[in-house]
Amino acid sequence: MKNFVKTIKYPSKREVMNLTVLTTASMLTISAFIFGVDAVIMTIYNLLV
Amino acid sequence: MKTILGNKQLRNKFLLLIGMMILIRIGSTIPIPGVNVDYMKNILNNNGLTFLNIITGNSLARMSLFALSISPYITASIIIQLLMVVFPVLEEMNKDGKTGHKKVEKITNITGISLAFVQALFIAISFGAQGLLQPYTWWRVLIMTAIWTSGAAILIFIGDRITKMDIGNGISYILLFNILSTFPRDLTSIYQVFVMNRPIGYRVLNTLLAACSLIVLIIACIILSTSVRKIPMTFSGKMDGRSPRQEFPVPLNLCGVIPVIFTSSIMSMPILISGFMPNIKWLSNLSRYLSQQNWFNPASMKYTIGMIPYVLLTYFFTTFYLNVNFNAIEIANNLKQQGAVISGIRPGKPTQEYIEKIAIKMAVLGTTCTLGVILVTCAVCNLSGLGSLSIGGTSILICVSVIIESSKIFKTAIQSSKNRSYYKRRKGEASLFGLI
Numbered sequence: 001m002k003n004f005v006k007t008i009k010y011p012s013k014r015e016v017m018n019l020t021v022l023t024t025a026s027m028l029t030i031s032a033f034i035f036g037v038d039a040v041i042m043t044i045y046n047l048l049v
Numbered sequence: 050m051k052t053i054l055g056n057k058q059l060r061n062k063f064l065l066l067i068g069m070m071i072l073i074r075i076g077s078t079i080p081i082p083g084v085n086v087d088y089m090k091n092i093l094n095n096n097g098l099t100f101l102n103i104i105t106g107n108s109l110a111r112m113s114l115f116a117l118s119i120s121p122y123i124t125a126s127i128i129i130q131l132l133m134v135v136f137p138v139l140e141e142m143n144k145d146g147k148t149g150h151k152k153v154e155k156i157t158n159i160t161g162i163s164l165a166f167v168q169a170l171f172i173a174i175s176f177g178a179q180g181l182l183q184p185y186t187w188w189r190v191l192i193m194t195a196i197w198t199s200g201a202a203i204l205i206f207i208g209d210r211i212t213k214m215d216i217g218n219g220i221s222y223i224l225l226f227n228i229l230s231t232f233p234r235d236l237t238s239i240y241q242v243f244v245m246n247r248p249i250g251y252r253v254l255n256t257l258l259a260a261c262s263l264i265v266l267i268i269a270c271i272i273l274s275t276s277v278r279k280i281p282m283t284f285s286g287k288m289d290g291r292s293p294r295q296e297f298p299v300p301l302n303l304c305g306v307i308p309v310i311f312t313s314s315i316m317s318m319p320i321l322i323s324g325f326m327p328n329i330k331w332l333s334n335l336s337r338y339l340s341q342q343n344w345f346n347p348a349s350m351k352y353t354i355g356m357i358p359y360v361l362l363t364y365f366f367t368t369f370y371l372n373v374n375f376n377a378i379e380i381a382n383n384l385k386q387q388g389a390v391i392s393g394i395r396p397g398k399p400t401q402e403y404i405e406k407i408a409i410k411m412a413v414l415g416t417t418c419t420l421g422v423i424l425v426t427c428a429v430c431n432l433s434g435l436g437s438l439s440i441g442g443t444s445i446l447i448c449v450s451v452i453i454e455s456s457k458i459f460k461t462a463i464q465s466s467k468n469r470s471y472y473k474r475r476k477g478e479a480s481l482f483g484l485i
Binding site: 001004005007008009010011015016019020022023024026027030031032034035037038041042045049 | 070071074075078079082225226229230232233264267268271272275276277278279301410411414448449452453456
């Protein structure tokens with residue numbers, strides 16, 4: 001198994017860094033957007049009901 | 050982003066995706082009048098059903114229009130995958146190209162909607178029997194059932210529409226939106242536990258520590274999602290006499306997070322039922338062992354034993370999923386038809402056996418790493434007193450996989466549209482000079 005693990009190709013440091021920036025930024029942007037959408041929906045709902 | 054908005058086709062798809070996301074949030078946020086929401090919140094919080102709440106995007110706790118979300122669809126997928134072993138007709142259908150795959154999709158959708166109906170009816174009757182549904186009449190139960198079933202059906206339809214847009218799997222996008230919708234609440238919990246009412250030095254230190262832990266978790270998930278084993282292949286170079294070398298990639302996380310989602314869904318069922326029927330003692334005891342909230346918890350360390358069935362079930366679903374969805378015979382045949390030979394392995398059956406062996410090793414290794422990430426996160430959260438968070442191993446892994454996958458799809462789409470516009474321009478120039 002030890003030899004098998006060595007045959008796996010892992011992403012380079014640069015690739016990992018780029019993907020970390022991409023995923024972190026995307027996650028923060030989408031969650032902030034959804035938070036805003038939820039807040040707007042609840043505000044409108046509370047005004048109507 | 051600029052390139053996506055600059056391209057008409059991609060822009061339309063992107064805007065449609067945002068539109069669908071807003072629609073999902075409307076259905077997940079608006080509560081149904083007459084239902085006691087606090088009771089459901091208590092069931093979810095006291096029994097550690099955080100994962101179920103995360104995959105429903107907090108809509109189960111709110112008892113909103115989309116309360117059931119895509120959980121019936123996930124359960125239906127598990128049932129259909131299991132039935133494929135019992136009924137070979139289904140397995141043949143699944144492996145019979147696009148048409149067969151569409152038929153299986155249709156069967157899964159219908160099963161999902163039927164399950165949503167049963168679940169909705171069960172919840173409505175349970176709520177009504179405890180006086181939490183006002184007024185409790187058969188008509189009211191029927192309306193609630195119809196609303197929740199239609200909510201689940203609408204989400205399945207939205208997922209299907211997104212898939213047809215060719216920007217990735219629709220259900221994965223819904224899962225991503227649901228998970229990310231619970232992030233702000235979790236960040237608040239982290240703030241309350243580690244930062245609020247602490248001396249300034251601790252505040253800075255704890256904030257840095259929490260941010261670093263989150264980034265380390267994301268990096269671990271990225272490495273897990275992008276590592277591959279490349280099998281060297283040689284093509285019989287008939288065209289120019291040379292023999293070009295290529296590689297056949299087998300990803301480390303071959304089964305993705307599907308085994309973990311299946312396991313979590315199955316393990317949350319007894320917990321949910323015991324939440325509605327607290328009088329059944331043995332079920333309550335069992336659900337304490339199955340609840341991730343109690344694992345590695347200093348106050349209830351004996352319940353950590355409950356992670357053993359979790360680990361075993363995940364390995365079972367890994368091998369099961371691999372057996373149903375990974376077709377080594379087809380891969381070996383395709384390689385043979387293309388004239389590709391794996392170095393040192395004869396074409397045909399030896400190639401098939403070799404690919405199968407590598408795939409099993411990769412899948413087991415991938416699942417072991419995934420379980421490692423999930424259990425370490427669970428231990429850190431429970432030992433530090435944070436409890437179950439949506440920023441856990443499973444959810445981060447789902448988010449990372451979906452984001453990486455969709456970024457790849459968008460990049461490919463941008464590249465192909467660039468190529469198309471380049472050829473159009475070249476064609477225009479050529480016709481200008483009277484060549485075409």
